[in-house]
Amino acid sequence: MKILFIGDIIGEPGRKTVARHVPKLVRERGVEFVIANAENAAGGFGITPDIARELFAAGVHVITSGNHIWDKKEIIEYIKKEPRLLRPANYPKGDPGNGSVVATALSGEKVGVLQLMGRVAMPTLDCPFRVGRHEVEALRREVRTVIVDMHAEATSEKMAMGWYLDGDVSGVFGTHTHVQTADERILPKGTAYLTEVGMVGPTESVIGITKEIAIEKFLTQMPRRFEVAPGPCVFSAVLFDVDTAVGKAVSIERLRIQD
Numbered sequence: 001m002k003i004l005f006i007g008d009i010i011g012e013p014g015r016k017t018v019a020r021h022v023p024k025l026v027r028e029r030g031v032e033f034v035i036a037n038a039e040n041a042a043g044g045f046g047i048t049p050d051i052a053r054e055l056f057a058a059g060v061h062v063i064t065s066g067n068h069i070w071d072k073k074e075i076i077e078y079i080k081k082e083p084r085l086l087r088p089a090n091y092p093k094g095d096p097g098n099g100s101v102v103a104t105a106l107s108g109e110k111v112g113v114l115q116l117m118g119r120v121a122m123p124t125l126d127c128p129f130r131v132g133r134h135e136v137e138a139l140r141r142e143v144r145t146v147i148v149d150m151h152a153e154a155t156s157e158k159m160a161m162g163w164y165l166d167g168d169v170s171g172v173f174g175t176h177t178h179v180q181t182a183d184e185r186i187l188p189k190g191t192a193y194l195t196e197v198g199m200v201g202p203t204e205s206v207i208g209i210t211k212e213i214a215i216e217k218f219l220t221q222m223p224r225r226f227e228v229a230p231g232p233c234v235f236s237a238v239l240f241d242v243d244t245a246v247g248k249a250v251s252i253e254r255l256r257i258q259d
């Protein structure tokens, strides 16, 4: 089964780029299941119910998120009722929403998706490794194909998660830092891996934000409201093929399409 995993979608420019590329990739590359990180889809900060619906309509099967999940308060009621929108599984017990889901691909096959968040230079959450192991075991009782979004700042933490889950999941992909890395590979026991998928957002920017504002903030160390940058976008994603009989990856291709 061909699966597309899309990195952090930045604001309206990112959403429009996703809506253009996803149907094309489904048509031309035979993509059957789409996962997208949308923690920055609402003007760079969080996601709203309308935006989640917009992304599902564009062909996304499961939306993942991260530290920005709670930025828009209307998402709190929505996430309780929409299992296809995930927040990191290692948030404190009792937080709204879920960190994993089993969803159905265009082929009718079932796919498990798990969202975790790192703890290096990130909010203090439960251990993503221990929570991840527990969640993967639960998902594997139901499905063979399991994909993990590891939302983290540190390359080392993402890489460690890839090795930790190698052979037990079909793919581990990093999100959050918005700049794609070039280390895509299939790990020895069959897990597709990429440290950072990158963003779908404006190229002439600082990780999606207007560059002048970002520079000024670094220069002055004073609070400034971030704004999504204008201009053409980069579409960053990973396209991989899973042997669904065993849940192992057979190919991986990094996508970086510049408008």
Ligand SMILES: [Fe+2]
Binding pocket: 008, 039, 040, 066, 176, 177, 178
């Ligand atoms: Fe992000």
Ligand SMILES: [Fe+2]
Binding pocket: 039, 066, 067, 068, 151, 175, 176
């Ligand atoms: Fe993030």
